[in-house]
Amino acid sequence: MELTGKCKEDFEEWMEYTHLNRNTNFFNSGLTPDSFRWGVLVDFFDSVDIYIVVGLFDHNNWQFEILQDTTWKIDFETRTEARKEAIKKANDIYNSK
Numbered sequence: 001m002e003l004t005g006k007c008k009e010d011f012e013e014w015m016e017y018t019h020l021n022r023n024t025n026f027f028n029s030g031l032t033p034d035s036f037r038w039g040v041l042v043d044f045f046d047s048v049d050i051y052i053v054v055g056l057f058d059h060n061n062w063q064f065e066i067l068q069d070t071t072w073k074i075d076f077e078t079r080t081e082a083r084k085e086a087i088k089k090a091n092d093i094y095n096s097k
Contacts, residue, residue: 001034001037001038001041001083001084001087001088002091003041003087003091004091004095005095006094006095007091007094007095010048010094011041011044014044014047015040015044034080034083034084038083038087041087041090045090045094048094049068050066050067050068050090050093050094051066051067051068052064052065052066052067052086052087052090053065053067054079054082054083054086056079057074061074061075061076061077062076062077062078062079062081062082063075063076063082064076064082064083064085064086064089066086066089066090066093068093073085073086073089
């Protein structure tokens, strides 16, 4: 899960402000577990009104929805795959603002 462009810059600023000047290099170093990264990224996108929902809606495939953009993607085999794709889409939406 990687952010790019203005989204990455603004996230790092938000991370510094929100988490009391914690080192964002640790977050981006690859040492941080994806589950931690997921929670922090969702909090960041919530703060800019981009809401991500991931779930097993049809009991067969994982899906994600970006509520701000009405984007709906289905047919992921795992929650992790759906989460990663949701972050990519949210990143694109943020950078296109």
